[in-house]
Amino acid sequence: MQTPLFASVEEVGDRLATAGYLASTAVATTVFLAxxxxxxLLVEGPAGVGKTELARALxxxxxxxxxxxxxxxxxxxxxxxxxxxxxxxxxxxTAGRDEGWEQARAHVFSEEFLLARPLLTAIRxxxxxxxxxxxxxxxxxxxxxxxxxxxxxxxxxxxxxGTITAARRxxxxxxxxxxxxxSEALKRRCLFLHLDFPPAELEREIVRLHVPGxxxxxxxxxxxxxxxxxxxxxxxxxxIAETVDWARTLLALGADTLDESVVEATLGVVLKYQADxxxxxxxxxxxxxxDRTPG
Amino acid sequence: xxxxPDRLVEFVTALREHGVPVGPSETVDAAAALRVVGLADRxxxxxxxxxxxxxxxxxxxxxxxxxxxxxxxxxxxxQTALDPPPGDDLDAWRDLLVAALAEGRDERLRALAASGxxxxxxxxxxxxxxxxxxxxxxxxxxxxxxxxxxxxVLAAMRDRAGTEDPLAEEVDRGEAARxxxxxxxxxxxxxxxxTAELRGRERVSRYGVAPSTDLVGFTTAGRAQLAxxxxxxxxxxxxxATRLAARRRRARRGQxxxxxxxxxxxxxxxxxxxxxxxxxxxxxxxxxLLCDMSGSVAGFAQFTLLLVQALRDQFSRVRVFxxxxxxxxxxxxxxxxxxxxxxLASRIFREATLTWxxxxxxxxxxxxxxxxxxxxxxxxxxxxLILGDGRTNGGDPNLRALRRIADRARHVYWLNPEAEPLWHxxxxxxxxxxxxxxxxxxxxxxxxSQVITRLLPA
Numbered sequence: 001m002q003t004p005l006f007a008s009v010e011e012v013g014d015r016l017a018t019a020g021y022l023a024s025t026a027v028a029t030t031v032f033l034a035x036x037x038x039x040x041l042l043v044e045g046p047a048g049v050g051k052t053e054l055a056r057a058l059x060x061x062x063x064x065x066x067x068x069x070x071x072x073x074x075x076x077x078x079x080x081x082x083x084x085x086x087x088x089x090x091x092x093x094t095a096g097r098d099e100g101w102e103q104a105r106a107h108v109f110s111e112e113f114l115l116a117r118p119l120l121t122a123i124r125x126x127x128x129x130x131x132x133x134x135x136x137x138x139x140x141x142x143x144x145x146x147x148x149x150x151x152x153x154x155x156x157x158x159x160x161x162g163t164i165t166a167a168r169r170x171x172x173x174x175x176x177x178x179x180x181x182x183s184e185a186l187k188r189r190c191l192f193l194h195l196d197f198p199p200a201e202l203e204r205e206i207v208r209l210h211v212p213g214x215x216x217x218x219x220x221x222x223x224x225x226x227x228x229x230x231x232x233x234x235x236x237x238x239x240i241a242e243t244v245d246w247a248r249t250l251l252a253l254g255a256d257t258l259d260e261s262v263v264e265a266t267l268g269v270v271l272k273y274q275a276d277x278x279x280x281x282x283x284x285x286x287x288x289x290x291d292r293t294p295g
Numbered sequence: 296x297x298x299x300p301d302r303l304v305e306f307v308t309a310l311r312e313h314g315v316p317v318g319p320s321e322t323v324d325a326a327a328a329l330r331v332v333g334l335a336d337r338x339x340x341x342x343x344x345x346x347x348x349x350x351x352x353x354x355x356x357x358x359x360x361x362x363x364x365x366x367x368x369x370x371x372x373x374q375t376a377l378d379p380p381p382g383d384d385l386d387a388w389r390d391l392l393v394a395a396l397a398e399g400r401d402e403r404l405r406a407l408a409a410s411g412x413x414x415x416x417x418x419x420x421x422x423x424x425x426x427x428x429x430x431x432x433x434x435x436x437x438x439x440x441x442x443x444x445x446x447x448v449l450a451a452m453r454d455r456a457g458t459e460d461p462l463a464e465e466v467d468r469g470e471a472a473r474x475x476x477x478x479x480x481x482x483x484x485x486x487x488x489x490t491a492e493l494r495g496r497e498r499v500s501r502y503g504v505a506p507s508t509d510l511v512g513f514t515t516a517g518r519a520q521l522a523x524x525x526x527x528x529x530x531x532x533x534x535x536a537t538r539l540a541a542r543r544r545r546a547r548r549g550q551x552x553x554x555x556x557x558x559x560x561x562x563x564x565x566x567x568x569x570x571x572x573x574x575x576x577x578x579x580x581x582x583x584l585l586c587d588m589s590g591s592v593a594g595f596a597q598f599t600l601l602l603v604q605a606l607r608d609q610f611s612r613v614r615v616f617x618x619x620x621x622x623x624x625x626x627x628x629x630x631x632x633x634x635x636x637x638x639l640a641s642r643i644f645r646e647a648t649l650t651w652x653x654x655x656x657x658x659x660x661x662x663x664x665x666x667x668x669x670x671x672x673x674x675x676x677x678x679x680l681i682l683g684d685g686r687t688n689g690g691d692p693n694l695r696a697l698r699r700i701a702d703r704a705r706h707v708y709w710l711n712p713e714a715e716p717l718w719h720x721x722x723x724x725x726x727x728x729x730x731x732x733x734x735x736x737x738x739x740x741x742x743x744s745q746v747i748t749r750l751l752p753a
Contacts (some may be wrong), residue, residue: 009332009339029332029342036331037324044352140541178352178530180537187350188320194345194352221463228466231473233526260462284465 002169005035005062005128021050021057022205030193031058040151040172042136042187045195048239051175054195055132058171064128067170069118071139077146082120082158085113109160119150122170129170136186137176144186147174151189198240200227206240211247221258222247226270232283238270246270299334300326306365309500310348313357314510321348337368353507353527360504363484364491371492385438388415393444396474397451404474408481411435416486429493432479432486441475448474476519509740513595513712514684521594524740525601531744532605538748539609580678580705582610585665587683588617588640588649589656595712596682597640599743603680604629606747614672617643618661620650624669658685658724659693666696673700678750679707681732685718685725692724697731707732708750714738 006012013028034041043051059066069080089108096104116124122131133147150156154166174190176182198206200223207219222243230237246269255262271277303326307317324347332343341362349358395403416435448471456463491499508523516524555571584603586596600615607613615626625647673679679700701707711718711725715736718725728734737743
């Protein structure tokens, strides 16, 4: 067992905060546990609540290297684990025309011709590593089998080279938007963290951290209005990133209060569907308010 | 006081009873987590258990409810309760509540809930005495009536902000409503905790903790639960669609078509270089929904309607009919209703002719009108879903009309929101219908999504 990265839950929170990520108790506790128990951490939640950002902040906070495996439909072993560099192997064989089979084989299947993909890179890395497996739910079920094998023992067998065992266990973070249920087996090996939209106070802090120039009362109105929007039944609730974007937009526009005309003009920053836009306008009674204003 | 491992196992058992699948390996993980994190901080304790025991986002509400019972924040009256409590003067209570709601700080609301349950919610012969004694959330809330305070809370919030801004008022309104809901939750939590001390945790957790949304029965769900269910429609539809699309992709790989392979191989002097595969006909089914919109099952029908609407990409054509006493087509209403799912039911009742008189469902007549006027909507590629409990209110079930529909359609499935043991009781003709068409029990979201994945052909 290698020495853990963090000594206490509070330390996790503090160090993530210095790395620019304000963690709730849930996040800090789960990260601490994942580190202590040496288990992968599966983070699930709607888009834009800071799942990927958590991995980045972790890497920054611990001074580790971030290795990212972006999943997509049809991703396979050769994209995730390793691949032989066929073209280079062919060149090598043509170059060494006179040598025998034994020699050629020994050469061709060596480190030089191995293309390490994210999983293998993370396992072989001797430096501290954060391995981010992003959008795991997009990958096919076969991929989960591979992940199980790799994340279970932290070792990979390359038939020509033998078994490679992790020199140092990476901190593994898997994210999922829950577009499909991941398999039970994979979930059972992970700690589970459901990230949702943060409470108002925390979001206010986040806005303040990322848009330091913004007036405090304006930041508060932005957060409250976003909270109200999330309370409606929209197709796509505004994400944290969108809240921050909105705050940036307001700062750029030089708005000093969040009144109806400003909201009406900039609502597109947080709501990306026409139907959502209509609904929010109706529920916040923006139209009637605008009618009443003279001019 | 039982030891920690025992408590943990009891806790896990209670979770399982609520349909949260927790295996022994998770329990072991949880124990390991407890050792690492310790018991000093209750929030950390809760999050550690959640991280190790839960595997699905929807289970969190159940988890929190059960956690409050098995790892209570306090025994007896809380330390944080109000000091001194305002006694029996309900107006003083309401003043405090208005201030706390306007301020919106969670600790303050929690303290009020604790004292409120202690002072106003006690019934029977007080603490410790009598089999009928306990603390009632209902009684507490009935005496405080937090909903009736909304206007005052809004006024107080306006005073705090010190501005007259119509936009802020709309935001405040939503926020105040959320805080009231939060207060109700806290009162219920507190009452459960206090009662559990008296009656035992197992009992209270079994009856007192609300089940997770996908296990709430359609026919027993309250307004809030139905709203909660509606929120799950989009994610659920997305999940089902992904699953169906994956199945369709797999099904596309067909067998070798020998005749076409031979024909192609002529171009390469008889060597079959490019094999031809037998093409499967891509059958996106037509779907016809026939929904009972009468009071008893309306919640179920609406939910299914919205779900099917969200899944409409999966079908080549969806037509929706509703009935109470007679049948009418409501496809256009459902399509237009996407932006406003809450108002769907009232719009259907306003704009479609569902009944000539009364509000009781008449299955015989409804099936007859459908078979007379819209039988051409059903063809050999059509799957028909009938949603309803099959309670004819004593009328003629009209099996003949159902048979006519079944004869024309590719499949007819009947989704019944009642539990199977109840199918033949009272005025239910469900058994008789089940002999003509396949009937599935669909009591909650979990069963419904299982049935839908099973029914939709790839």
